[in-house]
Amino acid sequence: xxxxxxxxxxxxxxxxxxxxxxxxxxxxxxxxxxxxxxxxxxxxxxxxxxxxxxxxxxxxxxxxxxxxxxxxxxxxxxxxxxxxxxxxxxxxxxxxxxxxxxxxxxxxxxxxxxxxxxxxxxxxxxxxxxxxxxxxxxxxxxxxxxxxxxxxxxxxxxxxxxxxxxxxxxxxxxxx
Amino acid sequence: xxxxxxxxxxxxxxxxxxxxxxxxxxxxxxxxxxxxxxxxxxxxxxxxxxxxxxxxxxxxxxxxxxxxxxxxxxxxxxxxxxxxxxxxxxxxxxxxxxxxxxxxxxxxxxxxxxxxxxxxxxxxxxxxxxxxxxxxxxxxxxxxxxxxxxxxxxxxxxxxxxxxxxxxxxxxxxxxxxxxxxxxxxxxxxxxxxxxxxx
Numbered sequence: 001x002x003x004x005x006x007x008x009x010x011x012x013x014x015x016x017x018x019x020x021x022x023x024x025x026x027x028x029x030x031x032x033x034x035x036x037x038x039x040x041x042x043x044x045x046x047x048x049x050x051x052x053x054x055x056x057x058x059x060x061x062x063x064x065x066x067x068x069x070x071x072x073x074x075x076x077x078x079x080x081x082x083x084x085x086x087x088x089x090x091x092x093x094x095x096x097x098x099x100x101x102x103x104x105x106x107x108x109x110x111x112x113x114x115x116x117x118x119x120x121x122x123x124x125x126x127x128x129x130x131x132x133x134x135x136x137x138x139x140x141x142x143x144x145x146x147x148x149x150x151x152x153x154x155x156x157x158x159x160x161x162x163x164x165x166x167x168x169x170x171x172x173x174x175x176x
Numbered sequence: 177x178x179x180x181x182x183x184x185x186x187x188x189x190x191x192x193x194x195x196x197x198x199x200x201x202x203x204x205x206x207x208x209x210x211x212x213x214x215x216x217x218x219x220x221x222x223x224x225x226x227x228x229x230x231x232x233x234x235x236x237x238x239x240x241x242x243x244x245x246x247x248x249x250x251x252x253x254x255x256x257x258x259x260x261x262x263x264x265x266x267x268x269x270x271x272x273x274x275x276x277x278x279x280x281x282x283x284x285x286x287x288x289x290x291x292x293x294x295x296x297x298x299x300x301x302x303x304x305x306x307x308x309x310x311x312x313x314x315x316x317x318x319x320x321x322x323x324x325x326x327x328x329x330x331x332x333x334x335x336x337x338x339x340x341x342x343x344x345x346x347x348x349x350x351x352x353x354x355x356x357x358x359x360x361x362x363x364x365x366x367x368x369x370x371x372x373x374x375x
Contacts, residue, residue: 003199006198011203013273016202024209024213035226042231051255059261059262067274112267114271128292131284146282147307148304148307149279151301170276
């Protein structure tokens with residue numbers, strides 16, 4: 001019943017004070033740590049399981065949207081060839097006369113495979129023929145965007161209009 | 177001169193009262209610590225049991241997932257793959273959106289209406305542009321009518337403003353100016369109109 005065991009040396013005293021605290025901390029952290037670890041892992045997995053169907057749905061929606069921009073020109077030939085063929089066909093069907101046509105592919109984001117075809121077109125036709133030409137082009141590919149169209153009379157007595165068009169079509173090149 | 181290393185205070189001991197106080201303080205401290213330790217130890221089985229229960233539930237979730245997704249390595253990797261796919265798709269959609277006008281407009285409806293004008297009305301000049309992302313699409317055009325005929329501009333405006341396709345995408349048409357010009361087939365009135373796309 002004496003304090004001698006506690007105050008024998010400074011180190012002994014400190015040990016008597018610190019050791020119980022350490023034991024407490026270690027046991028508290030060990031028990032809580034194990035419990036928290038298991039609960040966190042369970043809650044995370046449960047949340048992931050709830051999120052996965054929504055992520056899948058979003059992924060399907062995005063894929064559906066991007067599918068409209070995907071092309072497989074590399075399978076059959078170049079994108080230019082496909083557009084030239086499409087525009088010539090529309091020109092014949094509408095009687096709109098294409099005089100010059102420039103197709104210039106431009107890379108927007110090489111890493112994501114996103115490119116755009118810049119189409120510069122000059123031609124002659126009546127307002128009705130031009131409208132029909134654009135209608136056929138749009139029905140064939142609604143993703144062609146008209147950036148600039150300028151029309152002016154091609155002759156003093158003629159109904160014909162001289163047209164300059166700048167069109168663009170964005171696509172995702174998926175080389176097979 | 178040599179110094180003495182004898183510690184004269186070494187033999188001094190604490191008085192009895194101080195030793196008793198120190199002993200009681202230490203005993204109280206250790207008792208409190210022991211009580212807290214017992215309290216922790218008492219709660220430990222419950223916490224450990226809860227931890228084991230969470231572990232079991234987690235295993236059940238993973239097993240259920242593995243059965244429903246035999247091709248996926250595990251739940252977390254599957255979610256990570258989906259996340260990567262979504263990020264890639266989002267980047268693609270953003271890149272496409274950035275390259276296009278904010279709300280692409282089509283001048284086709286305007287051209288169809290202009291093409292269906294009576295013969296006396298002729299399209300003289302037409303321009304459509306939506307070159308930048310932020311600026312609205314703009315249509316500017318001139319219509320000619322023979323100078324001798326009665327001016328039917330208001331009829332044309334009514335027709336334009338009554339077209340559902342045009343009113344859906346474009347604001348009301350504005351008549352900018354009317355000017356007289358001489359052409360080979362006689363004098364004409366050239367009316368200039370402007371239309372901006374809706375935001």
